[in-house]
Amino acid sequence: MQLGLVGLGRMGGNMRERLRAAGQEVVGYDRNADRSDVASLAELADKLQSPRAVWVMVPAAVTDATIDALAEVLGEGDIIIDGGNSRFSDDAPRAARLAERGIGYVDVGVSGGVWGNVNGYALMVGGAQEHVDHLMPIFEALKPAGDHGFVHAGPVGAGHYAKMVHNGIEYGLMHAYAEGFELLSAAEMVTNVPGIIKSWREGTVVQSWLLDLLDRALDEDPDLATLTGYTDDTGEGRWTVDEAIRLAVPLNVITAALFARFSSRQDDSPAMKAVAALRQQFGGHAVHKR
Structure with missing residues (x-):
């Protein structure tokens, strides 16, 4: 599966490595050009095949701006995943804004810190069942081996609430x-x-x-x-x-x-x-x- 990943810092960079090691194709974008695979969000979107999935892993203060910028270059049927430490009450308004463009939204609470690349990441997911099902290859690659470390916690907002x-x-x-x-x-x-x-x-x-x-x-x-x-x-x-x-x-x-x-x-x-x-x-x- 392809995934766009925005934000390649301590968590995002390690997530890209773990996904690639599991055989997933990841196109990463970061404001730091040394970390980035592409020069812009538009280029990232162009390199992904529809329906596109883009995971946002940036600080909470810039998450809304990043999601809004992504919405300009994505389209109907695509999905945006917010894996940062956003407040759960921000999720429903984001999902509503994106739904007007036909873009799905999933929130994921991520635990694992800088050790996640080796140990796997615990994932607490909120969103529609169809979106979660579509993204399961990504979740399977990121979570720890075995039966634990992943939960579909409920609708949009439930993932960040659990985290x-x-x-x-x-x-x-x-x-x-x-x-x-x-x-x-x-x-x-x-x-x-x-x-x-x-x-x-x-x-x-x-x-x-x-x-x-x-x-x-x-x-x-x-x-x-x-x-x-x-x-x-x-x-x-x-x-x-x-x-x-x-x-x-x-x-x-x-x-x-x-x-x-x-x-x-x-x-x-x-x-x-x-x-x-x-x-x-x-x-x-x-x-x-x-």
Whole structure:
């Protein structure tokens, strides 16, 4: 099967390699000419046979503009796939705009990071059954070997919704491991924190790929001394909490993990300054001044 692929960065570039290794024909376009197979979206469209399928793998901030530009060079019967971390609520309006031109739309939540080329990508797909069926050779090539790693989650928007929840869970799991690491590091009797993390990788109920990656990071830097605690968020955690509020679903762990990332960006928390001031005022507790 042929596929156009727009966006050949850390994820898109590896996806192109995995697809080609599986025997799929991929025509890639990137604003960086060194990565690109073609010079423009129009040339990309010309190199594909109808019905054409084009996968968009660009940052969320430019996804709408990229899809609109693609719509100008594609036509009836073609399909656009958005595999980026878009907000699920953007999908239905996009699908409606494209439907006016006879162009199909599928949203795919993609998990696998920079390891996906080797391990395969978990794919959470939203869209019409006919479009999903047409694209199955691409999904089969990208997903891990075996029976898992792929789901047709529902209609348009369901794929990105599933990926949003996936990333919210990821926030909570990462923070649980991080808190465990900090407590072990603070314990007087513990002398081998990296060894403990490594020992959990087999035979325990907390083993996971995330734990494997923490072990790998500690192999490189046992005290994580070269890193700062500043941690960004790319939006999915916020969207997950927004949905929890809308649906009145208690997301205690995920919400706490998101707020912890906000705390990581403060050199000296104004809230904790206020707490220290209050303790001093009502109880005469000692305060630490600069």
